Amino acid sequence: MNDMDGAIPLLIPDLPKTDELIPWLQQIDQNQYYSNFGPLVQQFEQAVKTEIPGISAEHHVVSCSSGTAALELMLQALALPVGSKVLVPSYTFIATGLAVLNAGYLPIFADVCDKSWSLTPSIAAKYLLEDDIAAIVPVCTYGAYQDTAAWLEFSQQTSLPIIFDAANAFAVQDIAPNVHACFSLHATKAFGIGEGGLIATTSEVLANQVRRLSSFGLSTDGLSQQPSHNYKLSEYHAAVAHARLQTWSQKKDQLMSLNAYYRRQLAPIDAVILQSLSQETISQVFPIRINDIDQRENLKSTLSAENIEYRHYYAPCLHRHPVFFPYMDEGIEPIVADHLSQSVLCIPFHLHLSDKQLNKLFRTIAKAFDI
Ligand SMILES: Cc1ncc(COP(=O)(O)O)c(C=O)c1O
Incomplete structure (x- = not known):
């Protein structure tokens, strides 16, 4: 599928x-x-x-x-x-x-x-x-x-x-x-x-x-x-x-095992940093952080070449959206937030991924990091 x-x-x-x-x-x-x-x-x-x-x-x-x-x-x-x-x-x-x-x-x-x-x-x-x-x-x-x-x-x-x-x-x-x-x-x-x-x-x-x-x-x-x-x-x-409640317990377990599977696949790649506590999440999003800009750009172009979608969520950060400019004072600069908005990207993560797609996803990521 x-x-x-x-x-x-x-x-x-x-x-x-x-x-x-x-x-x-x-x-x-x-x-x-x-x-x-x-x-x-x-x-x-x-x-x-x-x-x-x-x-x-x-x-x-x-x-x-x-x-x-x-x-x-x-x-x-x-x-x-x-x-x-x-x-x-x-x-x-x-x-x-x-x-x-x-x-x-x-x-x-x-x-x-x-x-x-x-x-x-x-x-x-x-x-x-x-x-x-x-x-x-x-x-x-x-x-x-x-x-x-x-x-x-x-x-x-x-x-x-x-x-x-x-x-x-x-x-x-x-x-x-x-x-x-x-x-x-x-x-x-x-x-x-x-x-x-x-x-x-x-x-x-x-x-x-x-x-x-x-x-x-x-x-x-x-x-x-x-x-x-x-x-x-x-x-x-x-x-x-x-109707969603009736299948939720099964879906929840599936999302948690998919999360564990992603963590095992990514563990050998030192450049991929995961959010602390992310092993506890039950969500349909899987964010990874790559601090080195060249490695990050290389990953993005390798994913795109293989037709694998990714997204930077929360980019730009809120303090960069014009809607808020009229209400903003000088304050502590959100430096980490700005960095995360560039260094974190989300890779495909949902229950409709076939084994073939999962293999392709992790093969492509490994290739991008020369593993
Ligand atoms: C962090 C966060 N807050 C609020 C919302 C808004 O939720 P909704 O789309 O149900 O209005 C979202 C939805 O994507 C979100 O990710």
Whole structure:
């Protein structure tokens, strides 16, 4: 499959097939509910709790229309003063910074750790000395786990709310009091349903507020108190989510063994650096870092010559996107983030790769490094 012309695509999304969807679509026919927190949405929010590590029955999961919407809703639910400064890593997808702006706050772009490629509590602490930061959005870069215990301690010491952008870290990232997580269910993600997002929090108050803000801000009295949205998940997307849940445990295992296989294949190549903690990820992306520019360019041209797709995600970093220029101050230069945006590239990684394609991929990489 997909190797008719020898091309190897970076990603083929893995979503339920029509047959798997039919029983759930039939439930929609019977329920005659299509949106507005219908039964499939409500059941999914409960059922998915088993997949979020450390979440218990009294914690809260709220669905919405995308991962970006999840971030925006959670940030808005915090009800920080308009224009509050929110620390985000510069090495991330544009959505992280846009969500902060759209929620009415100012993003402050932080550098990231050279090993984990993520914003850590010790890096965040430096920015707190320079700026009046009101909240922090650490990213689970390429789906890598953020240290919840360390962030909980940081939050307790600083009283700052923490929202993990865990877009790529479904089934990996956990939460704690005042340490919330937002997941993406976009088609490209490991648990893809087309478009969708989830918010996980220990706070009932914030969960209720997020739900309200996702539906025009309307309270039971029919009044809306603050600028809000229509960011609800439809019953059709919830149908896909239920079907996805049924095969998820098997898919999760397959992604984890593929990850282990990639690590074994790449281990002999000293020039290929992997993100720390990446062995724990369950994501449909496999990033590798090559610091030497000549080796990197050689790898890229060797992959292209063999029709193997690759991509530099998060390039350029957020502080280089013009949309943010009007809001940016002088600050600590995100030097590591800039370097990662050039030195990290993602190679094909998904469950539709045949053995033949995998052999070709690793033969080509070895050739590029003269191994
Ligand atoms: C780090 C990060 N944050 C946020 C998002 C946005 O998620 P969505 O596409 O579901 O809005 C993505 C999606 O690609 C992402 O990778």
